[in-house]
Amino acid sequence: MTCVRAYRELLELLADGADGTELAKLAATRAAGLPPDEGAEWKAATEAALSVRRTLLEHQRRETELSALVDTANDLARLRDPEAVLQQIVHWVRMLLGVDVSYLSMNDSTGGQTYMRVTEGSVSALFQQLSLGIGEGLGGLVAQSGLPYATPDYLADPRFKHTITIDTAVRDEGLVSIVGVPLMLGRRVIGVLYAADRAARTYSPEEVAFLSSLADLAAISIDNAHLLAETRRANSSIRRAEEVHDQLTALVLRGADFHSVAAAVAQVLGGGIVLHDAAGVELACLGMSVAPPAQAIARAQASGRAVAQGDIWVCAVLAGPELLGSLVLTGRASLTDEDRLLFERAAQVTALLLLLRRSVAQAEEQVRGELLTDLLTAPDRNPGALIARGRRLGVNLAAPHSVLIAHADGVSRGRLAAAATGQAALVGVHAEQVVLLTPDGDPDKMAHALTTAVGCPVTVGAAGPATGPVELAAAHAEAGRCLRALQALGLDGTGASLSGLGFVGVLLGDRADVAGFAQRTLGPVLDYDARRGTELVRTLRTYFSCGSSLTATKDVLHVHVNTVVQRLDRIASLLGPDWNSPDRALEIQLALRVLTISR
Template sequence: MALQEQPILRVLELLAREAPAAAYEELLAPAGAPEARPAERERLAEALRLAAAVRGHIDRRQEREAALSALVDTAHDLTLPYDLDALLRVIARRARLLLNLDMAYISFHDEESGDSYVRTADGHASSLTMGFRVPIGSGLGSSVRSGSAPFWSPDYLEDPRVAHHSLIDDVVRAEGLRAILAVPLRSRDSALGVLYAADRTVRHFTPDEISLMASLADLASVAIEKTRELGRARAEIAALERSASRTRSDLLSVRRANEVHARMTDLLLAGGDLSGLLALATGVLGGTAAVLEPDGRVLASTGPLPEELPGTEETARAVLETHAARRPVEFSPGAWLAPVAAGGEYLGCVLVHPAEPLSDSGLRLLRLTAGTTGVLMLMQRNTAVAESQVREEFFDDLLTVPGRPPAQLRDRARRLGLDLEAPYAVAVIRPEGGSLGRAVVWASSYALRAGGLSNVRGGCLTLLLPSRNPGETARRVSDELTPLLGHPVTVGAAGPTAGPADIAPTHAEALRCLGALTSLGSSGSSAAASELGFLGLLLGDNHSVDRYVEDTIGPVLDYDTQRYTTLVHTLESYFESGSSPTHAAEALHVHPNTVSRRLERITALLGEDWQEPARALEVQLALRLHRTRRTLRAEAPPAGLRDPDGAGASAAGGAGGALTDPFGAGGFGAGSGPGSAGPHADRLRAP
């Protein structure tokens, strides 16, 4: 019995010390058991067979333990923080090493297109794999998605169970793959994608390998979902941080805007102006800013506006659109307009061209600036209304109350910021349709801006404006007022004035110019009395011969008076001789060179164009009026015999009565009678 049990004990001993297979084979060798009988040898062989089975179970258990250990290590690796792409690379590498395969790759489902695409790969040999899109319903992935279970093939290209597709087969050939195992990546009830493991030799996957790969896929799915959740959480945290940062920035901006608004309020209370208000806004926003009137003109600004801004017409349209929107709008790239309104009345807008793009806080500050601007403009309007009443009263006095002491007038003018010794033009405006309401408001504002005075007399607007060119002033007034009223205006102007005492006569001349425009059928046009020439003298309601003569040949009269020359007589002889210097020299009994020199002096005094037909007609008429006026004054009766009411002027005409009114109107009106000698009366000696 002991002899029989001895080989079996030897087998158990070999199992206990995990001896190699060669040690078991020695027990069956003749040298190992020479005395054993056949029955004993059979029992020994059976023991060795059982020992081999035990050894196989032990080997498989060890392999399973090693695989589980590797799976645990993989699970540990998957718990580390990765971004999604890095995590997928770790999963693919672990899958390839876990089963000792040549390649592993992961595909994700595309919910929009319905197909799949390869997101990552490990061990690939061609670049076709990365980003490769797997056609719908083909390859191992379609079987995995439809059955939600692993699917494998020992030789993919030769397997008839697989739904082949030429694109997939080309990639498999390019990679040299044969055996492929595919397991689903699932997250709760949804499928994320497929994990593939492939070998470049024909291989039959065991159930343990398939189970191991499925376990890895489950761990990978959890890690993928965790990484996605972590990514979403990080994105939300980043969004919250950005929101918190914006909130802090907005709070700082609101605080800064409130501080600026408080300074703006202090500025209003201190009597500040629009420029100071804009300076406070641009101190925060940077860049430049301006306040625009409803017609798009700049009322105040902090500096020159960018040249790339649109023109005046486009600006005026944008101002109206801003008012209709009742909110700030982007006028042009980088420039914003904010409406300035008081109730339903539109006052203008604020134009801002900031140094940086305008943020929400910048828009808030822009709205506050526009609102404060509206308050300031209303305050200025109320002040202007009160001041305009004083200015209108002063203008009335200048026009209707003669003989005021000049010192008193200059003192009142100085308090209103006027210098009446400077040249002014008087413009009389008659709107051709509609009421005067809007025109009166405009005139008051325009006169205040221009540094002049305004008034309403006889249904017409009267403006006293600083100007040396009354014609240009009349056209500028017409161009601005006509679009505002929506119908034409007729403007007659005169000037420039030469002191406070000259304002009333200049106003009378502007009225005559307005009457002349009406007589000519030119209502809706604008002109100055000097531009109408003798037509204004003929067609006006009243005639001012003195002013006409002064404006036409005044420099020649002054030259003769100061130097005791006879340029006026030379002019008369020149025209009477048909504009011939030679014939004029014969009539004057002087040398022709003398006439030429006198004509050169006249050209220097009157300008190069005095011999042009239109201008020559003016000069001849002025000469005739001057001669007639001089004749009438020479025939006037002594002062003691004159009619106190001025009737003696016509009664004393005597034989010269035919010269008293060359126009057949019974006289030349104010300024032509003997009691109102012109500025050049008695200057010349008789020719």
């Protein structure tokens, strides 16, 4: 009965929240004067009650710690700034453990040091700026081993590698007892969380375990805050890239040229920009002109990313798998991820510009090709309509134009026509030939220009100038004959007209325009005779038939020798002083023979 009464009374005291002293006092009072066996029962009951009380206190402590951890987690979850997260962590450590100072150090990226990041309760600037080598002091040992360490008297503890710098800072802060636990992400130590007092204190295993729990929570919060900050930075970079993309796209859709787009990209990235097409032709340049290496373009095309090549950056301009060209960024040896993304977005907009230009060029090429085909196949069907169509394309077919036909063995007709586009009023492919209409009728100059543009010999036959659809169609036929004459003579890479080739052109050109040859050769003399009623043509014919003898000529013509001389002087003024040279004399005699036969 005594045992039951003892347990009941002790349990009632426990229920009322009595402490160990009150329990012991009750047991001593009740056991006084009792027989030994009953006194032993009170003693056993008291020990059981005290054990229950310790268990309850431990549960209360754990409940308090768990509640504190939950509160800490809730507070940290609301924070977005990494610095605020760190500051809140040390605040909770100081408050929950009741220490004088709490602080946190972070390992650097190289893993060679752990440096003070935030403190709470610290008064020493020297301590707040402390940096520890891995393995140095208590914090360095925790960072190195990944294990918690505690000491009631740091400066006197031989377990740690003391340094003048660390010990001086600890003395300046007035710290005596220190406990440090690792901040772990997986198996990696990212820093150390500390609690410290300015008086001797032995930290219990429960306190170290609680600090470790806070450290685990802190490590996750730090990592989450960093991930959130990185996500924000990435989102900010994406938003900026989208804004720049929209600005550049709007610029392209407003009709900006290559130079304007390159200038906008250069301004955004703060460097020079060079744009090349797929053939390596420079389309725009802001800053230093640099041709991108082929291997850099290939790497950029394969990866779809901008790549570094020495001190420049190269980005392939792509439309799906098709390479349209390349962008080169100069003056920026290194790029942030954000600027690299901007550079890649600029390449996408440049692809849009190149595709638009190509579409416009293809449409215009088709329209011009249709005009050229109609002009050369049916010039007399509706000349007025042809002239009107030409005017809409910026070509005045009513004005004199030379007709040129270009040919190159090593280049496709499409590429040759593209190279000639900027050098003639109208360019197209007709009857498997590249045909050009140009006010400037210098075929040799055109041949050299096209040869340079395509990198292989280009031969150009020319005719004209001619005015109106009918004459232009006839000139096209003559230009074709001239081209064949040049090819027969092996004059690849040159340009000429039939008049420039002289009688050789007449001989080699099929369906030769012999009447035209005679007119071109003797035209001034024929016109003079027609206007003045003179006999210069007869004098020329007689002079050559008499072996260029003045005496024989005057006898046949029945005139004085001085008259023959005067007539020949007039001929020289009309045909040029070299009219009697062997080559010119041969052409003149052929022209005279053509006149004789045709009459």
